[in-house]
Amino acid sequence: MMRAQSIFTILKNKYIATGLIIVLVFVFMAILADIISPYSPVDPAGPPLQPPSRDYFMGTDNLGRDVFSRIVYGSRIMLMIVAIAVAMSGAIGTMLGLISGYLSGLLDRVLSFIMDSIYAFPSLILAISLSVALGASPINAAIAIAVVYVPTYFRMVRGQVLSIKNETYIEMAKALGLPSIRIVLKHILPHVTRTLMVVFSMNSADAILTEAALSFMGLTVQPPTPDWGFDLYKGRGFILLGYWWIMLFPGLSITLLAVGFALISEGVSTLITARKR
Amino acid sequence: MEVLTVNDLWVKYYTISGIVSAVSGVSFKLRKSEMLAIVGESGSGKSTLGLALLNMVPKPGRIERGEVILDGVNILKSSPREIVKIRGSRISMVFQDPFTTLDPLRKIVDQFEEFLIEHGVDKTRARSIIKEYLEAVGLPERVMYSYPHQLSGGQKQRVSIAMAIALNPQVVVADEPTTALDVIVQKQIMDLVDSIKEKYKSSIVLITHDLALALERADTVMVMYGGNIMEYAGKTELYGNMKHPYTRGLFEALPRILQKTLPKSLPGNPPDLRYPPPGCIFHPRCEFAMEKCKSEKPPLIEVSKDHIVACHLYG
Amino acid sequence: MSTIVELLDVVMDFETSSLGRKQKVRAVDRVSLRINKGEIYGLVGESGSGKSTLGRVSLRLYKPVKGKVIFENKDITYLPERVIRPLRREMQLIPQDPYGAINPAQTIGEALIEPLQVHFNTSKEEAFNRACRALEEVGLIPPEDFMDRRPMELSGGQLQRAVIARAMILRPKYIVADEPTSNLDASIRTSIIKLLLDFREKYDQSILFITHDIALLSLIANRIGVMYLAQLVEEGSVEQVIKEPLHPYTKALLSAIPLISSQIGLEKVYLKGEIGDPANPPRGCRLHPRCPLVLEECKSREPPLIEVGNGRSVKCWLYYK
Numbered sequence: 001m002m003r004a005q006s007i008f009t010i011l012k013n014k015y016i017a018t019g020l021i022i023v024l025v026f027v028f029m030a031i032l033a034d035i036i037s038p039y040s041p042v043d044p045a046g047p048p049l050q051p052p053s054r055d056y057f058m059g060t061d062n063l064g065r066d067v068f069s070r071i072v073y074g075s076r077i078m079l080m081i082v083a084i085a086v087a088m089s090g091a092i093g094t095m096l097g098l099i100s101g102y103l104s105g106l107l108d109r110v111l112s113f114i115m116d117s118i119y120a121f122p123s124l125i126l127a128i129s130l131s132v133a134l135g136a137s138p139i140n141a142a143i144a145i146a147v148v149y150v151p152t153y154f155r156m157v158r159g160q161v162l163s164i165k166n167e168t169y170i171e172m173a174k175a176l177g178l179p180s181i182r183i184v185l186k187h188i189l190p191h192v193t194r195t196l197m198v199v200f201s202m203n204s205a206d207a208i209l210t211e212a213a214l215s216f217m218g219l220t221v222q223p224p225t226p227d228w229g230f231d232l233y234k235g236r237g238f239i240l241l242g243y244w245w246i247m248l249f250p251g252l253s254i255t256l257l258a259v260g261f262a263l264i265s266e267g268v269s270t271l272i273t274a275r276k277r
Numbered sequence: 278m279e280v281l282t283v284n285d286l287w288v289k290y291y292t293i294s295g296i297v298s299a300v301s302g303v304s305f306k307l308r309k310s311e312m313l314a315i316v317g318e319s320g321s322g323k324s325t326l327g328l329a330l331l332n333m334v335p336k337p338g339r340i341e342r343g344e345v346i347l348d349g350v351n352i353l354k355s356s357p358r359e360i361v362k363i364r365g366s367r368i369s370m371v372f373q374d375p376f377t378t379l380d381p382l383r384k385i386v387d388q389f390e391e392f393l394i395e396h397g398v399d400k401t402r403a404r405s406i407i408k409e410y411l412e413a414v415g416l417p418e419r420v421m422y423s424y425p426h427q428l429s430g431g432q433k434q435r436v437s438i439a440m441a442i443a444l445n446p447q448v449v450v451a452d453e454p455t456t457a458l459d460v461i462v463q464k465q466i467m468d469l470v471d472s473i474k475e476k477y478k479s480s481i482v483l484i485t486h487d488l489a490l491a492l493e494r495a496d497t498v499m500v501m502y503g504g505n506i507m508e509y510a511g512k513t514e515l516y517g518n519m520k521h522p523y524t525r526g527l528f529e530a531l532p533r534i535l536q537k538t539l540p541k542s543l544p545g546n547p548p549d550l551r552y553p554p555p556g557c558i559f560h561p562r563c564e565f566a567m568e569k570c571k572s573e574k575p576p577l578i579e580v581s582k583d584h585i586v587a588c589h590l591y592g
Numbered sequence: 593m594s595t596i597v598e599l600l601d602v603v604m605d606f607e608t609s610s611l612g613r614k615q616k617v618r619a620v621d622r623v624s625l626r627i628n629k630g631e632i633y634g635l636v637g638e639s640g641s642g643k644s645t646l647g648r649v650s651l652r653l654y655k656p657v658k659g660k661v662i663f664e665n666k667d668i669t670y671l672p673e674r675v676i677r678p679l680r681r682e683m684q685l686i687p688q689d690p691y692g693a694i695n696p697a698q699t700i701g702e703a704l705i706e707p708l709q710v711h712f713n714t715s716k717e718e719a720f721n722r723a724c725r726a727l728e729e730v731g732l733i734p735p736e737d738f739m740d741r742r743p744m745e746l747s748g749g750q751l752q753r754a755v756i757a758r759a760m761i762l763r764p765k766y767i768v769a770d771e772p773t774s775n776l777d778a779s780i781r782t783s784i785i786k787l788l789l790d791f792r793e794k795y796d797q798s799i800l801f802i803t804h805d806i807a808l809l810s811l812i813a814n815r816i817g818v819m820y821l822a823q824l825v826e827e828g829s830v831e832q833v834i835k836e837p838l839h840p841y842t843k844a845l846l847s848a849i850p851l852i853s854s855q856i857g858l859e860k861v862y863l864k865g866e867i868g869d870p871a872n873p874p875r876g877c878r879l880h881p882r883c884p885l886v887l888e889e890c891k892s893r894e895p896p897l898i899e900v901g902n903g904r905s906v907k908c909w910l911y912y913k
Contacts, residue, residue: 168692177680318777459638493850542782
């Protein structure tokens with residue numbers, strides 16, 4: 001009963017609704033790329049450096065490829081890398097946070113130290129270094145991003161676990177002789193999920209920007225595979241010559257997608273604070 | 278000689294799940310230097326009544342009807358500006374949880390001073406007033422310069438009391454002032470409240486769930502249940518001549534030292550004030566309930582001098 | 593009489609950080625006591641006395657820093673958690689606040705079924721039936737009505753009954769009741785106490801009843817232990833301790849209770865000040881700054897726990913021969 005009511009309230013929230021629409025647009029773009037895209041993203045579709053027109057909705061780049069098609073297919077790479085990265089860091093960070101927070105002691109101190117160290121690193125530099133070390137590829141980029149964000153989940157989950165641990169019902173669960181795994185998964189984790197939602201969405205927004213940065217440096221895909229960040233990089237050279245569309249549309253897409261996730265996170269966060277009261 | 282008169286007070290809370298009738302038609306008079314104990318359990322309406330005396334009922338609560346006449350003025354009709362001046366200086370409140378009164382982020386002296394200045398006290402006089410009243414409540418001067426978290430529960434409560442009497446109000450409303458304290462400190466604080474009554478001639482409204490405390494300390498006792506007055510009498514009269522089944526039930530629920538039988542318990546649960554039972558609000562739990570009780574609400578009847586009961590057994 | 597739980601010289605420390613400074617607080621300072629099979633041992637003290645901590649140590653929910661916890665003649669002090677886990681069905685806790693005791697995200701039914709599945713691998717159906725029986729036993733009738741409800745939907749009294757049902761569903765032999773009725777209305781306290789007493793008779797249990805309400809203990813306990821600032825300061829049968837209290841603190845407790853003190857013809861003792869800081873207790877006898885009967889000795893030397901015969905002991909220089 002409480003769940004059904006919640007879904008409706010969730011969708012009524014302006015932030016979440018807007019953010020969700022934006023994100024879903026890109027998701028559909030990625031899924032239906034083959035249908036939506038007018039041309040191939042990797043083969044020339046027409047004369048190079050054409051401004052946006054009816055034939056080339058967002059213009060063509062220096063190799064004559066349709067920018068719009070590259071945007072559409074680029075959403076696949078972007079979303080795929082980000083999805084994998086966020087899923088990995090979320091799963092690992094949450095798991096480690098649960099264990100560390102619940103068990104405390106030496107394990108907790110060591111893990112916290114490691115996580116704090118990673119967290120202290122400027123995320124972009126860390127992501128870039130890891131990416132370079134692992135070698136440029138979409139999977140490695142996802143791994144690099146995941147590593148950077150594990151501490152975010154770890155710290156949040158651990159903090160929540162520490163406060164929930166003091167609740168009487170957790171003490172009672174111990175007194176009843178329930179095994180620790182059960183206590184952590186059945187009695188602690190469900191109470192963490194609400195805040196996890198906020199972190200997930202905020203983290204996704206962040207991850208979008210980090211992927212864009214890695215892509216900008218050519219650390220994600222090999223050309224000619226389309227990736228927004230890399231196209232942004234390519235576009236740099238041409239903007240001064242007046243060919244603004246090559247850089248604008250990738251940049252806009254990155255920003256829009258990030259904003260979409262940020263709006264969702266804002267909406268979820270307001271809902272949670274409202275519920276708490 | 279009445280300092281405070283309450284006439285037919287009704288307070289309701291308009292909540293999402295229904296309209297809660299927290300206080301239903303309460304009237305009483307309070308004389309100078311008198312301590313009235315309002316005794317009730319959870320849901321009795323006693324705390325709401327306390328807040329209503331200062332016109333401080335929070336939303337979604339509303340004072341539907343009634344008058345609270347302090348020194349000839351119905352403060353329920355006072356303007357917001359007037360009521361802010363009246364609170365603290367003519368009628369004040371001590372809460373169960375001192376955090377409601379004390380700001381954890383500021384030193385005692387700063388909060389106290391601000392409170393006094395806001396009520397028109399001269400800044401130069403404020404310090405000496407603070408010292409005077411901290412001493413009156415048995416606190417050393419250095420407490421002034423502490424933060425609330427550096428003080429113990431008893432000390433914090435003493436500070437709340439000092440602030441509540443510093444402007445010499447006619448009435449002090451104390452809502453469960455000692456419930457969060459241990460029994461030995463409770464005695465100390467109640468001794469302090471007694472001395473304040475004596476020294477400053479303030480009238481005290483003591484709100485409590487502890488009938489024993491009420492019978493020991495108060496001059497008059499009013500027993501409330503489900504927002505209604507069940508019984509009201511002077512302490513000695515009530516102790517020797519308890520009439521209402523609920524009052525008796527509360528009294529019998531007190532443990533008697535070393536008695537080999539357990540105190541009696543009342544069956545059932547407090548009423549859901551959104552849908553109170555018809556007739557006498559206590560009838561579902563009353564062992565003496567008659568047919569009449571289920572449909573007719575008993576009026577308050579005087580059974581002896583200054584002793585009123587709301588019960589059909591005496592009608 | 594055989595002993596079910598014995599605590600020997602238990603010491604329990606906690607680390608707290610107040611205002612950035614780490615402080616070690618000794619919540620229990622060398623307390624020994626013995627609970628006999630089938631008896632109700634009343635542990636009385638104010639907040640900060642360490643009584644709740646001691647109760648939890650006796651359940652091995654905390655591992656004492658020093659001393660021993662012996663359950664049914666087995667030394668369980670240093671056993672690893674996985675060895676103690678199955679033992680836990682024999683010892684249960686009834687906490688003070690019913691609203692915190694059950695996971696708010698669970699239904700009452702789920703809360704009762706869970707321990708059965710964990711300890712006895714009971715089938716879902718069997719567990720459901722046992723849970724309903726348990727709810728009937730505590731007076732939550734009809735049980736089916738309560739199985740689907742969440743803790744927040746029950747009143748304080750009802751919820752405490754559900755908590756008790758859950759504890760008893762494992763048929764424990766030893767119960768630690770930590771202020772089980774302090775958060776409940778006076779008019780329903782007795783019914784909850786009666787429930788605990790009924791269970792004790794039915795299943796032959798022993799209870800450590802922790803409370804600040806010494807008057808209540810006078811009605812139900814066999815023996816009483818009085819705690820002050822982490823120490824046990826007096827122990828004896830309930831008649832002895834209430835009718836002839838020895839320790840000034842016990843006397844002060846009895847003197848401070850409204851109405852009651854006049855009932856027992858007690859020589860009243862009043863304490864000044866408040867309970868000390870457990871992180872920094874007074875030197876010598878911990879009560880000395882507040883005690884009206886203080887001697888010079890008390891200010892510098894801590895009195896031993898003196899046995900005055902008949903199972904009585906008191907930690908006070910006034911009784912030193």
